[in-house]
Amino acid sequence: MSAIASSVNIVAYLALFSGAGIIFLFVNLLVGRFLRPSDPHAEKLEIYECGEPTIGSSFVQFDLRFYVVALLFIIFDVEVAFFFPWAATFGKATNAMREEFIVVNRVDGQLVLTPQATDLYREMGVRQPTVPTEVPASLVNVVTSTDPIDRSSDVIHEGMRQLGLVTVVDIGAFFAILMIGFAYVWKRGDLDWVRAVSQERGKQALARTPQSDPLDDAQYLSA
Numbered sequence: 001m002s003a004i005a006s007s008v009n010i011v012a013y014l015a016l017f018s019g020a021g022i023i024f025l026f027v028n029l030l031v032g033r034f035l036r037p038s039d040p041h042a043e044k045l046e047i048y049e050c051g052e053p054t055i056g057s058s059f060v061q062f063d064l065r066f067y068v069v070a071l072l073f074i075i076f077d078v079e080v081a082f083f084f085p086w087a088a089t090f091g092k093a094t095n096a097m098r099e100e101f102i103v104v105n106r107v108d109g110q111l112v113l114t115p116q117a118t119d120l121y122r123e124m125g126v127r128q129p130t131v132p133t134e135v136p137a138s139l140v141n142v143v144t145s146t147d148p149i150d151r152s153s154d155v156i157h158e159g160m161r162q163l164g165l166v167t168v169v170d171i172g173a174f175f176a177i178l179m180i181g182f183a184y185v186w187k188r189g190d191l192d193w194v195r196a197v198s199q200e201r202g203k204q205a206l207a208r209t210p211q212s213d214p215l216d217d218a219q220y221l222s223a
Contacts, residue, residue, distance in 0.1 A: 090167040097160035
């Protein structure tokens with residue numbers, strides 16, 4: 001029964017995510033249809049393909065810079081997919097760390113996980129979750145309850161809180177590395193459509209650099 005409920009929850013999450021995405025897309029298109037200005041003319045109605053003017057037939061070769069920019073876009077765009085498993089783990093951890101989330105019950109004198117906690121563990125990849133009977137060394141100073149149910153519940157809650165902090169640090173490091181890579185390719189000029197643009201900018205910066213007067217140099221040399 002729990003497996004069926006877990007499958008239903010997954011389908012519900014997917015349906016909610018897909019529905020929100022579709023609604024967001026069509027709402028923006030609808031709002032844009034009413035708010036964007038309409039000023040069609042011959043130049044705007046020309047075919048525009050990837051920043052290149054349409055010259056010749058459709059088999060003409062594009063500038064190689066198009067493929068470089070497209071490759072960089074794909075690299076940084078695909079990285080967003082790694083946010084989904086992180087978001088799932090972070091959401092489940094923050095849900096389980098709440099004190100209101102009951103994780104342990106006593107059944108026939110034995111401590112067992114609640115169905116909600118069991119499903120959550122299995123969604124996180126733990127196939128055979130069990131009730132912790134001992135307090136880990138990292139939680140000795142945090143878990144001080146003597147009641148078995150409260151002690152086991154506190155161990156799970158604190159463990160989930162630590163997992164949530166780890167996920168925050170993990171996504172922060174991932175995002176920092178992603179931004180460093182983006183800044184690196186930006187600084188190199190790989191995001192400029194034409195390499196000559198970055199070279200021209202370098203020449204302009206060099207031209208703005210104050211130069212020494214040759215007459216002053218000659219005066220020092222004569223002295």
